[in-house]
Amino acid sequence: xxxxxxxxxxxxxxxxxxxxxxxxxxxxxxxxxxxxxxxxxxxxxxxxxxxxxxxxxxxxxxxxxxxxxxxxxxxxxxxxxxxxxxxxxxxxxxxxxxxxxxxxxxxxxxxxxxxxxxxxxxxxxxxxxxxxxxxxxxxxxxxxxxxxxxxxxxxxxxxxxxxxxxxxxxxxxxxxxxxxxxxxxxxxxxxxxxxxxxxxxxxxxxxxxxxxxxxxxxxxxxxxxxxxxxxxxxxxxxxxxxxxxxxxxxxxxxxxxxxxxxx
Amino acid sequence: xxxxxxxxxxxxxxxxxxxxxxxxxxxxxxxxxxxxxxxxxxxxxxxxxxxxxxxxxxxxxxxxxxxxxxxxxxxxxxxxxxxxxxxxxxxxxxxxxxxxxxxxxxxxxxxxxxxxxxxxxxxxxxxxxxxxxxxxxxxxxxxxxxxxxxxxxxxxxxxxxxxxxxxxxxxxxxxxxxxxxxxxxxxxxxxxxxxxxxxxxxxxxxxxxxxxxxxxxxxxxxxxxxxxxxxxxxxxxxxxxxxxxxxxxxxxxxxxxxxxxxxxxxxxxxxxxxxxxxxxxxxxxxxxxxxxxxxxxxxxxxxxxxxxxxxxxxxxxxxxxxxxxxxxxxxxxx
Numbered sequence: 114x115x116x117x118x119x120x121x122x123x124x125x126x127x128x129x130x131x132x133x134x135x136x137x138x139x140x141x142x143x144x145x146x147x148x149x150x151x152x153x154x155x156x157x158x159x160x161x162x163x164x165x166x167x168x169x170x171x172x173x174x175x176x177x178x179x180x181x182x183x184x185x186x187x188x189x190x191x192x193x194x195x196x197x198x199x200x201x202x203x204x205x206x207x208x209x210x211x212x213x214x215x216x217x218x219x220x221x222x223x224x225x226x227x228x229x230x231x232x233x234x235x236x237x238x239x240x241x242x243x244x245x246x247x248x249x250x251x252x253x254x255x256x257x258x259x260x261x262x263x264x265x266x267x268x269x270x271x272x273x274x275x276x277x278x279x280x281x282x283x284x285x286x287x288x289x290x291x292x293x294x295x296x297x298x299x300x301x302x303x304x305x306x307x308x309x310x311x312x313x314x315x316x317x318x319x320x321x322x323x324x325x326x327x328x329x330x331x332x333x334x335x336x337x338x339x340x341x342x343x344x345x346x347x348x349x350x351x352x353x354x355x356x357x358x359x360x361x362x363x364x365x366x367x368x369x370x371x372x373x374x375x376x
Numbered sequence: 377x378x379x380x381x382x383x384x385x386x387x388x389x390x391x392x393x394x395x396x397x398x399x400x401x402x403x404x405x406x407x408x409x410x411x412x413x414x415x416x417x418x419x420x421x422x423x424x425x426x427x428x429x430x431x432x433x434x435x436x437x438x439x440x441x442x443x444x445x446x447x448x449x450x451x452x453x454x455x456x457x458x459x460x461x462x463x464x465x466x467x468x469x470x471x472x473x474x475x476x477x478x479x480x481x482x483x484x485x486x487x488x489x490x491x492x493x494x495x496x497x498x499x500x501x502x503x504x505x506x507x508x509x510x511x512x513x514x515x516x517x518x519x520x521x522x523x524x525x526x527x528x529x530x531x532x533x534x535x536x537x538x539x540x541x542x543x544x545x546x547x548x549x550x551x552x553x554x555x556x557x558x559x560x561x562x563x564x565x566x567x568x569x570x571x572x573x574x575x576x577x578x579x580x581x582x583x584x585x586x587x588x589x590x591x592x593x594x595x596x597x598x599x600x601x602x603x604x605x606x607x608x609x610x611x612x613x614x615x616x617x618x619x620x621x622x623x624x625x626x627x628x629x630x631x632x633x634x635x636x637x638x639x640x641x642x643x644x645x646x647x648x649x650x651x652x653x654x655x656x657x658x659x660x661x662x663x664x665x666x667x668x669x670x671x672x673x674x675x676x677x678x679x680x681x682x683x684x685x686x687x688x689x690x691x692x693x694x695x696x697x698x699x700x701x702x703x704x705x706x707x708x709x710x
Contacts, residue, residue, distance in 0.1 A: 184611050191607075192607070195604060199601050215608055220591070
């Protein structure tokens with residue numbers, strides 16, 4: 114059974130063809146990073162997998178057709194970490210994390226001691242225990258991102274979908290978030306699918322990268338196979354250097370502005 | 377670190393303190409007025425120790441009790457109505473009166489009254505129809521600009537309110553009905569014309585309270601946005617529709633019985649959020665209790681401030697609520 118199996122997926126917004134004939138499978142326990150230029154449908158693909166947009170084509174999540182899931186059933190096994198969470202009506206950190214239990218609770222049920230235990234573990238896992246009674250709008254970006262991830266972990270999902278979780282974070286916090294995902298995958302076998310613009314983090318953590326361009330997946334494979342100079346130059350429309358880092362044993366990719374001559 | 381049972385404890389503290397406030401409001405509402413009765417007399421009336429033939433008993437049971445009870449139910453309804461609209465529209469300035477929902481409800485009620493319908497179900501249904509129509513128009517005006525766009529929503533509501541006011545005045549000017557003064561007084565929000573015959577209609581509000589309380593957790597999730605709520609397992613469309621219909625229904629029943637009383641749904645949730653936070657499992661019961669107490673107190677002011685008479689309670693709530701609205705709007709634009 115695959116965590117995700119997509120066949121012939123198409124998405125239109127009005128006349129725009131956002132996703133074109135996407136077919137891809139993600140196995141249970143994989144760490145997959147979706148990369149590609151802005152506006153190529155990465156977020157749309159993630160939303161399609163979360164059942165948030167109406168698409169044509171087939172999507173199977175954990176062996177069952179997505180259309181057959183009720184919203185609550187889906188939330189019991191798939192967690193989504195969105196780019197941003199509104200904070201006009203601020204909850205405390207503890208309340209926000211506890212919301213992750215709601216798919217598992219009946220409408221009138223009060224959280225049990227077990228639900229609180231799971232929430233506490235999620236907060237320890239993401240190192241936000243000391244923030245429990247703080248309000249969401251008082252936190253820094255990195256702390257808030259960890260709260261939302263704690264909420265997702267509290268759902269006890271088998272699949273977690275993240276939309277640029279490290280955008281606007283400093284390097285230390287980026288690594289911290291990525292380490293959390295890696296640990297979640299290693300310790301609990303959770304499948305991780307992430308959209309990211311950070312090619313180097315993608316290369317260091319992803320088992321597999323999906324490179325998207327203009328609504329299609331144009332390359333799919335391990336980092337070394339996807340991060341190649343010719344392919345990235347063409348896709349991003351920008352000169353890229355791809356280097357093998359000997360100390361880290363990973364491949365690194367970064368853009369080169371025109372004022373630096375390449376010799 | 378968080379401990380379990382915190383929710384139950386918070387709920388107990390909140391219900392007992394606001395419940396106490398409501399009891400106090402009830403006692404004051406029953407004892408104060410043009411002829412003052414002591415708390416002792418009111419309590420004796422409840423114990424059945426007061427002579428049923430006495431003047432005090434007549435004042436308490438026939439004049440003041442229906443009025444205070446009406447104030448409590450209408451106050452709770454309007455405060456809860458504001459809370460629900462604020463959650464659904466993610467706009468802390470949304471409120472049945474400001475959105476024009478109350479106005480639409482008044483139009484429906486007046487048309488039905490002028491056509492000579494019976495108060496229940498005729499006037500009530502017409503009033504519900506009027507408020508739903510206005511709500512859908514306002515939401516339609518604001519839609520496509522995303523639900524968060526507070527300005528287009530409020531502007532749409534204010535304009536619908538102006539339109540409703542004009543239509544109401546037009547309807548009134550058409551009639552040679554001797555009840556015009558009565559209708560005008562009712563329009564400004566009036567709790568004095570309640571008779572116990574209207575009680576069954578008023579009690580149809582209580583199931584709405586229950587439905588909204590059951591949906592308190594999904595409302596919490598909706599505060600995080602529609603997509604966020606959906607991925608957390610909320611059937612957004614169903615929950616939104618149920619809440620809109622239940623809220624509009626109870627507000628229109630309240631309008632039928634007490635006319636246009638504005639800003640209760642703005643003032644009460646705003647104060648309560650500062651006190652208990654954003655959790656609707658606390659805010660829903662708190663708004664009902666707090667709104668009930670608040671409107672009883674406002675009605676006390678309305679019938680004790682003017683020397684030798686009384687004024688519509690809607691004037692009191694507007695005098696308190698409108699400045700708060702202006703202040704909140706001013707603060708949010710800075």
